[in-house]
Amino acid sequence: MIEIEDLRFRALTIPRLVISDGTTAVIGANGSWKTTLLRLVAGLFRPESGSITVDGVHPVPGTTGFVDEYPDRNVLFSRVADELAAPLRFCHISCSEVESRVKEAAATIGFGDRLHQTMDTLSGGEKVLIALLTSLITCPKTLVLDEFDSHLDYESLQLADSLIAGSGARTVVRCTQNMDLAARCGKVVFLHQGGVLHDGRPEEVFSETESDCFYPFSWRTRR
Amino acid sequence: MRLRLSSVEWHAGPWKCSADGVFVPGVHMVSGRVGSGKTTFALLSSRLLRPDAGTVEYEGISSHILSFQHPEYHITGRTLDEEAGSYGVDPFTACARAGLAGREHEDPFLLSRGELKRFLLSCILMRPWDLIILDEPFSALDCRGKLSVCQSIHENRSSIVLVITHEQHILPRTDYLWEMRSGTLFGLGSLPGAISAWESAPGPVRMLLERGIIPANLTRDDLLEAACRIRE
Numbered sequence: 001m002i003e004i005e006d007l008r009f010r011a012l013t014i015p016r017l018v019i020s021d022g023t024t025a026v027i028g029a030n031g032s033w034k035t036t037l038l039r040l041v042a043g044l045f046r047p048e049s050g051s052i053t054v055d056g057v058h059p060v061p062g063t064t065g066f067v068d069e070y071p072d073r074n075v076l077f078s079r080v081a082d083e084l085a086a087p088l089r090f091c092h093i094s095c096s097e098v099e100s101r102v103k104e105a106a107a108t109i110g111f112g113d114r115l116h117q118t119m120d121t122l123s124g125g126e127k128v129l130i131a132l133l134t135s136l137i138t139c140p141k142t143l144v145l146d147e148f149d150s151h152l153d154y155e156s157l158q159l160a161d162s163l164i165a166g167s168g169a170r171t172v173v174r175c176t177q178n179m180d181l182a183a184r185c186g187k188v189v190f191l192h193q194g195g196v197l198h199d200g201r202p203e204e205v206f207s208e209t210e211s212d213c214f215y216p217f218s219w220r221t222r223r
Numbered sequence: 224m225r226l227r228l229s230s231v232e233w234h235a236g237p238w239k240c241s242a243d244g245v246f247v248p249g250v251h252m253v254s255g256r257v258g259s260g261k262t263t264f265a266l267l268s269s270r271l272l273r274p275d276a277g278t279v280e281y282e283g284i285s286s287h288i289l290s291f292q293h294p295e296y297h298i299t300g301r302t303l304d305e306e307a308g309s310y311g312v313d314p315f316t317a318c319a320r321a322g323l324a325g326r327e328h329e330d331p332f333l334l335s336r337g338e339l340k341r342f343l344l345s346c347i348l349m350r351p352w353d354l355i356i357l358d359e360p361f362s363a364l365d366c367r368g369k370l371s372v373c374q375s376i377h378e379n380r381s382s383i384v385l386v387i388t389h390e391q392h393i394l395p396r397t398d399y400l401w402e403m404r405s406g407t408l409f410g411l412g413s414l415p416g417a418i419s420a421w422e423s424a425p426g427p428v429r430m431l432l433e434r435g436i437i438p439a440n441l442t443r444d445d446l447l448e449a450a451c452r453i454r455e
Contacts, residue, residue, distance in 0.1 A: 029365045030322075030337025069336050069363065070295065121235060123245050124359070125389075151364040153389035156257045166414030167442050177337075178391060179367055180426070188429075206343075213366035217392045217427055221450035 001169060004143075006050035006089060012036050014050075019189070023164075023172040025182035025202075026045040027214065028191035033147055034175045035069060037191065041173055042066045042144040054142055054171070060105030064170065069181070071124045071148040074131035080106070080122070081115040083130055087138045105133045108163060112158070125151045132160055136167045143167065145174040149181060157181075179206070183216040224248055224283040224353055226383055228408075231277035240264060242277075242408035246383050248393055250376055252441070253387045254423045255403030261387045265358040268385060284383070287354035290347050292362065292387075294340040298331050303342060306331055310346040314398055321345040337363040341371075345430055348375040354383045361390040369393035373431060373442065391425040394441040414440050 011024075012033040018042035019041075026034050038044045040052055043059030052059060068074050069198040077083045084105055088098045090100070106112050109129050118145075119127065128148040144163065149157055164172060174185070182188050189207040190213060199203045209215045226246040233240045240260040246268075266272035269289035272278055281287070291297055304314035304327040314327045321342040323334075331339055334407035342365045347355070357376070373395040376384055380394050386395060393405045400417035402409045413416035415437050418428065431438055431449050438449035 030341060030368060031335045032352070037336060071293070123258045123262055130258065147363065151257070151359075153254070153256050153423055154391060154429070155423075157391075177369075179366070180392070209256070212445075213370060213393070217446070218430075220452070221427070221430075222448060 001055060001098045002173070003053050004050070006199060007040070007043060007047050007052060008049045009040060009047050012040075013195055016019060016094045017131050017189065017199065018198055019171065019187065021170050021173065022186035023190055024187040024189060025185040026173060026175040026191060027177070027179065027182050028197070030177060032191040033194045034191050035113065038066075038144050038146050038173060038175055042140075047048055059142075063140065065138070065140035065143040065167075067131045067135050067145045067148045067195060068149065069150070069175070072133065073125035074134070075119045078118050078120070079115070080117050080119060080130055083119055084115075085136060088136060091138060093222060098167075101137060107178065109133060109159060125153065128152065129156065129160065136163060136169075139168055141170045143169040143172045143174075145172065147177065149174075149176055149178055179214060179216040180218045183219060224278075224381060225286065225384075226354055227269060227278075228268065229278045229280070232323040233263060233272060233274050235263075238406060240267070240269065240406045241419055242409050244249075244401065244408055246385065246399075246433070248381055248383050248385060249398035250380050250384045251399045252394070252397045253371065253385060253401040253402060253403065254389055254425075256359045256423055257389075259403040260406040260408075261344065261403050262358055264408060265289060265292075265356050265385070265387050265423075266395075269356050271455075277377060281354070284353040286352045287356070288347055288352050290307065290344060290358060290360060292359040294336065294343050294363070295332070297343050297389075298339075301330065303331055306342070307346050307383075312346050312349045317345045317349060321369070337365060337368065340364055341368045344372055345373070346387060348372075352382055355362060356385045356387070357387070358387045361388055361393065366393060370392075370443070387422070392427060392446075393443055394425070395434060396445075398410060399440050407442050410426060439451040 004014050006019040007014040041062045042064045084102045085098050128151045183202045188202050199207050227244045231242040292440040305319040307314035376395040400411040411420045427446050436449050438445045
């Protein structure tokens with residue numbers, strides 16, 4: 001569970017927000033400070049005042065699986081194999097186990113025979129799929145995903161969602177501009193100009209957006 | 224005015240991108256799976272990538288521009304007004320159109336990714352171009368930004384507009400549909416007929432096709448109208 005109290009960071013102000021276990025979508029217009037909130041939750045930024053705790057502990061970088069919205073900002077190493085292996089190597093896991101887990105992970109997205117390919121030859125969508133796998137490879141309890149889905153086609157998105165669902169992560173916080181995807185999450189947090197405009201179950205939050213394009217397309221067409 | 228790709232091939236190790244096609248004025252949507260070669264096709268069409276075989280001919284095209292998938296690749300100015308100036312457009316108008324009025328002196332890298340994308344598309348679409356190639360123009364945009372870009376694309380339909388995208392819900396009115404399949408470009412034809420052959424169709428279009436419904440076009444209104452037919 002993620003608890004935010006009296007948070008201030010630049011223009012982001014959140015008096016109180018609780019993100020319970022399960023999957024939470026963070027939505028809002030461009031420039032509503034979604035990415036900043038996600039970086040704070042992942043421990044990549046520290047609050048200027050107030051607090052964020054994840055399962056009662058202040059988040060520190062490296063303990064949470066994180067995927068950046070900029071595909072290239074996820075890349076640390078030149079080869080796909082090294083990129084996937086990095087979090088395991090940083091945990092001093094044995095070479096043989098690293099190798100087997102990397103092969104197993106790569107196979108899940110059809111990259112079993114592309115481990116020696118260089119990252120710079122991948123498409124934007126392929127880079128974020130590798131970033132997602134890299135974030136999952138150490139089985140983190142918390143996953144923070146910043147709009148990686150905007151780089152994926154329909155089938156790749158289904159694949160990514162099945163990887164996330166099967167990851168065992170207890171808390172998933174994902175920013176998205178895909179309202180249908182947000183509607184499938186357990187909770188939705190709608191940010192507006194650096195504050196929380198609405199938060200709650202999808203039915204509660206989207207009942208406030210019915211006249212707007214921030215309303216799931218599939219809900220407009222359901223019988 | 225035509226963009227003609229004739230027996231174009233480009234190789235990267237064992238992977239090959241192949242394209243044959245003639246693009247006339249109007250809105251051409253190019254979709255495909257992740258890694259199918261969409262961006263390579265955009266680079267070849269914009270002549271930023273030289274084909275290993277075949278030709279890319281601009282017939283009667285005197286101006287062209289490519290909007291990169293990743294907006295951060297575009298930045299050359301230290302401020303938004305410098306950046307707008309590099310496109311030859313008025314920075315105040317460009318910022319206003321992007322919803323960034325009063326922020327002309329800000330560093331582009333301090334914007335959110337969606338704001339940056341909106342600003343660059345505003346700069347690009349403010350000027351007339353004979354050939355406009357938009358690689359993933361909707362990624363990072365919120366729904367209002369996507370609708371606004373759809374409107375701008377529609378206003379530029381007398382040009383040749385290539386929209387390379389896997390956007391799922393908010394798409395522009397489209398004249399011709401193309402698809403990259405494992406590195407090869409396929410022309411599916413004009414709409415609405417082409418929709419039934421669309422392998423990488425977005426979720427809402429798939430849902431309609433599964434029910435035997437073909438929307439008149441791909442705009443949000445077209446998809447909603449088609450979905451209403453399910454109820455009847």
